[in-house]
Amino acid sequence: MVALAALLLSVASLSVSTQSSPAGADGAAGAPGGFDPDKISYVLGPDVKVGATGSKNAYAYCPDGSVITGGGYSSLLAGIAFSASTPDRTGWHVIAFNQSGTPTTFNAFAVCVSP
Numbered sequence: 001m002v003a004l005a006a007l008l009l010s011v012a013s014l015s016v017s018t019q020s021s022p023a024g025a026d027g028a029a030g031a032p033g034g035f036d037p038d039k040i041s042y043v044l045g046p047d048v049k050v051g052a053t054g055s056k057n058a059y060a061y062c063p064d065g066s067v068i069t070g071g072g073y074s075s076l077l078a079g080i081a082f083s084a085s086t087p088d089r090t091g092w093h094v095i096a097f098n099q100s101g102t103p104t105t106f107n108a109f110a111v112c113v114s115p
Contacts, residue, residue, distance in 0.1 A: 001060060039115075041066060043091070045108040050080075050098045061091035062112035069113050075106035 043061035062068050071092025073085055079100020085108075086093055092110040 002057045039113050041067075041112045041114070043112060044074075045092075045110070047105040047107060048096075049101050049103065049105050050096060052101050053098060055095065055097045056106075057093045058096065058106060058108035059088075059091055060108040060110035062110055063114070066112040066114040068110055070111040071109055073106055073108050075104060076101065077104040077106075080104065080106055 011021060011076060017066040027034060029074040043060045045058050046054040048056050058073065060071060067088075068087045068091055071085070071087060073082055073094040073096070075096070077098075077100050079098060079102070081097045081099050082094060084093065091112075092108050094106070094108040098104060098105050
């Protein structure tokens with residue numbers, strides 16, 4: 001215990017310098033970057049009709065030359081079960097199962113970025 005008290009006293013008596021070193025020279029400029037919202041496009045695929053207990057695929061395709069970065073699906077009916085919502089090479093693919101007993105429509109959407 002005495003050793004701990006001695007250690008605490010010696011740490012408390014240390015002085016801390018608040019002086020800072022002079023700043024160094026500026027580095028070389030980096031490549032231009034940043035976020036350009038004009039390069040992003042949101043694509044809503046066509047309405048896909050699915051029967052009361054049916055299953056359908058929906059696609060949303062990115063414009064030529066752009067790359068898929070995300071996507072998903074939309075439906076106004078709560079009884080739709082989506083078994084897949086995934087990117088493919090050119091857009092977004094969704095598989096839906098209608099469990100509601102009522103015919104409905106749904107869509108896939110894609111979020112794309114151009115170079």
